[in-house]
Amino acid sequence: MDLGLNDKRALVCASSQGLGFACAFALSREGAQVVINGRDPEKLAAARDRIAGETGGEVEAVAADLETLEGRKTLLDAAGAVDILVNNNAGPPPGQFQGWDESAWLGAIDANMLPALMLIRGLMPGMRTRKFGRIVNITSAMVKSPRGPMGLSTAARAALTAACKAIAPEVAADNVTINNMLPERFDTERQQQMARLMMGMRGITYDEARAEIASSIAAKRFGRPEEFGDACAFLCSAQAGFISGQNLQLDGGSYHGLI
Numbered sequence: 001m002d003l004g005l006n007d008k009r010a011l012v013c014a015s016s017q018g019l020g021f022a023c024a025f026a027l028s029r030e031g032a033q034v035v036i037n038g039r040d041p042e043k044l045a046a047a048r049d050r051i052a053g054e055t056g057g058e059v060e061a062v063a064a065d066l067e068t069l070e071g072r073k074t075l076l077d078a079a080g081a082v083d084i085l086v087n088n089n090a091g092p093p094p095g096q097f098q099g100w101d102e103s104a105w106l107g108a109i110d111a112n113m114l115p116a117l118m119l120i121r122g123l124m125p126g127m128r129t130r131k132f133g134r135i136v137n138i139t140s141a142m143v144k145s146p147r148g149p150m151g152l153s154t155a156a157r158a159a160l161t162a163a164c165k166a167i168a169p170e171v172a173a174d175n176v177t178i179n180n181m182l183p184e185r186f187d188t189e190r191q192q193q194m195a196r197l198m199m200g201m202r203g204i205t206y207d208e209a210r211a212e213i214a215s216s217i218a219a220k221r222f223g224r225p226e227e228f229g230d231a232c233a234f235l236c237s238a239q240a241g242f243i244s245g246q247n248l249q250l251d252g253g254s255y256h257g258l259i
Helices: 018-029 041-055 069-079 102-112 114-130 148-174 189-202 206-215 225-235
Strands: 009-012 033-038 059-063 084-087 133-138 176-183 247-250
Touching (some): 009 018, 018 041, 018 084, 033 069, 084 114, 102 114, 114 133, 114 148, 133 148, 133 225, 148 176, 189 206, 225 247
Parallel strands (some): 009 033, 009 084, 133 176, 176 247
16 A cells, blocks of 8 residues: 655654654655654664665654753754654653652653644644644553553653644644554563563563563563554555544553443
């Protein structure tokens, strides 16, 4: 299927590794001009070279911190006329409610809510003018299934989800869509970190921790990053113009709810 992305320019945030990288790779493979982003220039350059080398696509790398005004300005200035925006950023570590003071809550908002909204605010007018825009927010399965230890991430990402749901109907007539991808248990650096945390908390080996996490998934395996990237590419496609304001769960069938 031709996804209609050959003449489109995509900005993928926090894309030097993990799910962000998978999305950038898939979009480049489908013909989009891709701008990737991260904080570590060397790591970012390696990701750029890998994507360009394997897809043959045009890939630019912009080192910038999404959590600062200066970083977002740098990214917006460098990205130019963007047709596709994939918002992504690392979430705060697990913890306990009594351990989170006001600065912890504000930090979560500054990482997992405001950067995405400010980038949408900066890029949406151009998308509306050009009558094509695809905005995808990488959030979390816990937006729908909150768990106490991930309260900081859940709260900030749920707030982003609500704000985007309010915006989506206002721009739909201009062929601009806003959707959210809710991952759980994909085999990325984040899951490796979670396994190591479990090792320390439970006194088990890394392989035991990985097996226990995988057993908690209905599919009994971790998700593959390329599966996530392909789903993102479709949501950004010309064919997905009638899909907006939705939360796509990518969790191996683990979610028990209807809505």
